[in-house]
Amino acid sequence: xxxxxxxxxxxxxxxxxxxxxxxxxxxxxxxxxxxxxxxxxxxxxxxxxxxxxxxxxxxxxxxxxxxxxxxxxxxxxxxxxxxxxxxxxxxxxxxxxxxxxxxxxxxxxxxxxxxxxxxxxxxxxxxxxxxxxxxxxxxxxxxxxxxxxxxxxxxxxxxxxxxxxxxxxxxxxxxxxxxxxxxxxxxxxxxxxxxxxxxxxxxxxxxxxxxxxxxxxxxxxxxxxxxxxxxxxxxxxxxxxxxxx
Amino acid sequence: xxxxxxxxxxxxxxxxxxxxxxxxxxxxxxxxxxxxxxxxxxxxxxxxxxxxxxxxxxxxxxxxxxxxxxxxxxxxxxxxxxxxxxxxxxxxxxxxxxxxxxxxxxxxxxxxxxxxxxxxxxxxxxxxxxxxxxxxxxxxxxxxxxxxxxxxxxxxxxxxxxxxxxxxxxxxxxxxxxxxxxxxxxxxxxxxxxxxxxxxxxxxxxxxxxxxxxxxxxxxxxxxxxxxxxxxxxxxxxxxxxxxx
Numbered sequence: 001x002x003x004x005x006x007x008x009x010x011x012x013x014x015x016x017x018x019x020x021x022x023x024x025x026x027x028x029x030x031x032x033x034x035x036x037x038x039x040x041x042x043x044x045x046x047x048x049x050x051x052x053x054x055x056x057x058x059x060x061x062x063x064x065x066x067x068x069x070x071x072x073x074x075x076x077x078x079x080x081x082x083x084x085x086x087x088x089x090x091x092x093x094x095x096x097x098x099x100x101x102x103x104x105x106x107x108x109x110x111x112x113x114x115x116x117x118x119x120x121x122x123x124x125x126x127x128x129x130x131x132x133x134x135x136x137x138x139x140x141x142x143x144x145x146x147x148x149x150x151x152x153x154x155x156x157x158x159x160x161x162x163x164x165x166x167x168x169x170x171x172x173x174x175x176x177x178x179x180x181x182x183x184x185x186x187x188x189x190x191x192x193x194x195x196x197x198x199x200x201x202x203x204x205x206x207x208x209x210x211x212x213x214x215x216x217x218x219x220x221x222x223x224x225x226x227x228x229x230x231x232x233x234x235x236x237x238x239x240x241x242x243x244x245x
Numbered sequence: 246x247x248x249x250x251x252x253x254x255x256x257x258x259x260x261x262x263x264x265x266x267x268x269x270x271x272x273x274x275x276x277x278x279x280x281x282x283x284x285x286x287x288x289x290x291x292x293x294x295x296x297x298x299x300x301x302x303x304x305x306x307x308x309x310x311x312x313x314x315x316x317x318x319x320x321x322x323x324x325x326x327x328x329x330x331x332x333x334x335x336x337x338x339x340x341x342x343x344x345x346x347x348x349x350x351x352x353x354x355x356x357x358x359x360x361x362x363x364x365x366x367x368x369x370x371x372x373x374x375x376x377x378x379x380x381x382x383x384x385x386x387x388x389x390x391x392x393x394x395x396x397x398x399x400x401x402x403x404x405x406x407x408x409x410x411x412x413x414x415x416x417x418x419x420x421x422x423x424x425x426x427x428x429x430x431x432x433x434x435x436x437x438x439x440x441x442x443x444x445x446x447x448x449x450x451x452x453x454x455x456x457x458x459x460x461x462x463x464x465x466x467x468x469x470x471x472x473x474x475x476x477x478x479x480x481x482x483x484x485x486x487x488x489x490x
Contacts, residue, residue, distance in 0.1 A: 004357060005354070011351075016340060019344075079338065079341075080334055081338050083338065087304045087306055087332045088355050089355065242305070243307060243322065244307070
């Protein structure tokens with residue numbers, strides 16, 4: 001692995017985003033719009049907005065980065081640029097780390113922007129500090145990125161890659177505890193929920209924003225989130241083949 | 246008798262008993278050949294004859310079933326070769342959403358090439374006036390030249406170019422072949438594929454490939470002599486018929 005190649009890859013990915021202002025605008029402003037809608041929706045039930053607003057801020061980047069990464073990596077595989085990169089003095093880890101740095105920066109920007117609007121303009125109030133939401137959002141974004149990278153190996157077309165979003169992400173949002181408390185779920189659903197990474201990403205956000213609790217369970221949540229990120233990156237790296245048939 | 250002629254420099258590429266299977270079909274079978282250093286070697290043959298597969302083997306991105314492949318004195322695919330071998334894929338492997346210069350700068354950074362190397366290669370492929378254009382807005386021939394430029398970045402010792410002159414106008418083709426010959430004069434080794442026999446006369450040596458087997462090797466003059474035909478298209482046909490008979 002070399003710092004030079006990693007840095008070059010991060011710059012290249014950021015340049016690609018810069019050359020695509022529409023995608024960049026969607027990435028940055030759609031979460032803001034959604035949070036605004038949420039606040040309006042519950043304008044006469046402020047408690048609900050206060051409860052789910054914080055965790056949602058931290059989950060937007062996860063979903064966005066999952067989509068962006070799975071499509072971008074699929075394009076690299078299909079267009080032949082990945083094969084070309086594999087013939088260069090560039091480690092697989094350089095590619096992955098380059099993507100992580102570039103998308104991590106965008107995720108941080110996204111999280112800061114939506115947080116400023118939610119905390120500053122819409123009156124969102126949480127137990128924990130707002131910066132904890134931003135930090136968790138960035139770590140969730142990198143989780144989303146690594147999951148997107150991994151699933152991109154199983155898609156042949158962009159249509160397929162897009163479908164991974166409802167297939168892979170929506171069930172996790174339903175089961176993570178946002179809509180129904182996990183303690184009220186049927187046993188099998190609870191078990192399924194235990195096995196899904198979103199559950200831990202959500203729980204960490206819930207603890208930080210609602211309870212202001214940075215306890216043992218919070219540490220476990222973070223450990224699982226980081227562990228799954230590393231696992232998905234490792235599996236993703238193994239799908240980047242230097243030699244193909 | 247003692248031969249006092251100077252010994253030829255050791256060949257840049259030596260392939261011995263190569264067998265490659267792609268999708269269950271044997272594409273190259275028991276292929277043995279060598280490519281001399283400091284010369285332009287033309288790899289000629291109809292579409293589907295195995296030219297691209299052989300090039301992929303040489304740059305180390307193809308899974309090989311049997312045989313030994315030595316490139317610049319080391320087994321093909323050795324990591325240290327990745328900065329010494331420039332590879333141009335048949336379909337342009339460049340980032341369509343970046344400008345020409347952004348693409349080349351990425352390759353230059355990975356290869357740790359001097360920044361002004363980008364301008365040199367742009368000049369060589371006659372793309373200097375288009376440096377700030379986004380690749381997707383270029384014509385097919387211009388894209389192919391950007392892809393060629395990425396292979397030239399970093400001043401590699403060996404250039405493996407897959408159909409670099411396809412779809413280019415005659416003036417540009419002539420200029421590129423002139424550039425290839427100048428590179429060989431400066432000590433570089435070039436392996437250039439083409440399915441157009443007209444291009445054979447620009448090469449020092451020829452490898453004629455058909456259905457994964459070598460039909461003939463030698464200088465254009467010696468291929469003419471072997472076949473008894475002046476026109477290289479006819480020479481190729483005559484050599485195939487000889488083989489069949």
